[in-house]
Amino acid sequence: MNMLRVWPIVCEYGIGAVLCAVGIWFGLRGGYLDLKLAEDRRLMAILVAGYVFMLALVGIFTFWAPFWGNGDMP
Numbered sequence: 001m002n003m004l005r006v007w008p009i010v011c012e013y014g015i016g017a018v019l020c021a022v023g024i025w026f027g028l029r030g031g032y033l034d035l036k037l038a039e040d041r042r043l044m045a046i047l048v049a050g051y052v053f054m055l056a057l058v059g060i061f062t063f064w065a066p067f068w069g070n071g072d073m074p
Contacts, residue, residue, distance in 0.1 A: 013055050020051070024044070
């Protein structure tokens with residue numbers, strides 16, 4: 001696999017995950033988010049599910065979809 005395809009994903013989703021985790025940590029620490037509330041737990045679930053969904057979608061279109069047309073499925 002060409003690393004020119006991999007590094008942008010690592011940078012976007014790796015650094016983005018770190019920044020999001022820092023923001024969530026500060027939100028929890030500062031009292032803006034309270035995991036005892038169902039609404040805040042739902043928000044956290046939506047954030048995590050959205051991150052995983054977008055990472056999977058980008059992974060499909062980066063690593064799998066380019067091979068659909070020519071029959072060279074990895």
